[in-house]
């Protein structure tokens with residue numbers, strides 16, 4: 001009999017005095033009588049009551065934290081505090097023992113660093129159970145949002161010969177024998193002999209291929225893994241992360257901002273509705289964590305309030321130029337409180353500047369547009385001022401940049417001219433330029449870093465804690 005009822009369903013059951021089978025892992029066992037059992041369907045445990053006087057002591061000994069159990073018994077209304085129902089066990093089967101001396105996850109508070117080193121087992125904690133259920137809902141909601149609007153989910157290649165941004169932070173893909181790499185007469189690596197007959201790498205963005213799809217299917221999105229060999233050991237960067245990249249023909253920058261704002265609100269609302277318990281738990285977790293910080297560093301809102309606030313307010317939209325003026329006039333700049341003084345027009349904003357705008361000045365998500373062309377990619381549409389491009393970055397509290405996007409340059413001559421100025425080989429991107437040669441049209445899109453979204457919704461502080469097995473410099477364990 002393998003029939004089992006999920007713990008989430010049992011806890012919501014309107015019926016009692018029924019026979020049930022429940023399976024899960026022991027979170028705690030106290031007084032030789034009360035097992036807290038969890039199967040990951042919810043953060044809440046079901047209490048299993050053991051008739052210890054009539055249970056084999058050898059079996060009782062094997063009910064340890066981390067052990068996998070199958071329990072047959074009766075679901076009854078609970079008289080105890082903290083739960084409405086519980087299971088009175090008739091029969092307990094130990095499916096898998098867990099040596100309490102060796103099992104790393106004890107029923108106490110572990111540091112997030114310790115749990116990262118035990119990422120294979122951290123799913124069994126309340127915090128990580130909640131994070132990965134929320135992550136799942138967000139991923140599903142992304143698809144639902146686009147599917148409801150008639151977008152086509154396009155799979156762009158993971159292996160590519162182009163480096164979309166020209167930033168050079170790519171991982172090479174090769175099947176050369178690394179001890180014996182073929183060289184040309186002039187001593188260079190002979191990629192002609194490599195698997196693909198040319199140098200290839202893991203993708204840093206699906207955008208360029210996404211644009212090709214949009215120029216026929218009109219509304220597409222990608223949702224796939226992305227790789228960047230950036231050596232930035234930050235709490236916001238991973239070497240392998242998931243990116244969502246919609247691309248829409250006939251959209252301009254305003255449409256693009258509307259789409260991004262609608263999408264973010266939709267998926268956050270979905271998680272709030274679907275994962276109310278988990279977000280409640282994560283809200284308490286964050287509030288506890290904040291208590292360890294000095295008063296002036298604590299956030300004014302709880303996680304739940306932050307999420308609701310984000311849903312109930314329009315994102316603030318302003319140009320990069322306006323933002324620079326605000327920053328120059330800001331108190332921290334005048335009092336020289338920024339680590340990096342605001343340099344003036346033309347330079348990229350530091351994350352402390354972005355956070356000032358979002359967290360202190362506007363106190364809500366901000367969309368900055370029309371950045372100087374020098375600090376943005378070649379494919380962004382050039383404005384008539386000759387200095388700025390139709391870029392947009394969405395900045396979120398506690399996160400900084402969560403979305404980067406733009407209206408694309410659809411004019412062949414302007415695009416080629418910019419590529420030449422920036423030293424981007426037009427011959428290699430012949431296929432990209434073909435869309436501008438044949439039936440070009442205005443279009444726009446953006447990239448949302450999925451883990452940064454999960455960071456925001458879970459209130460976690462480190463991006464390594466919102467992906468099951470994080471990849472970062474000097475780490476590829478699991």
Ligand code: ATP
Nearest residue numbers: 228236237238239241401402403404447448449452
């Ligand atoms: P940042 O300035 O934060 O490094 P970026 O300008 O390199 O971001 P884009 O190239 O515009 O970012 O990528 C689009 C989105 O992908 C970003 O807005 C961000 O949400 C996400 N992203 C970029 N790099 C990473 C990374 N290394 N790890 C996780 N997410 C990332």
Ligand code: MN
Nearest residue numbers: 228230232237
């Ligand atoms: Mn970057």
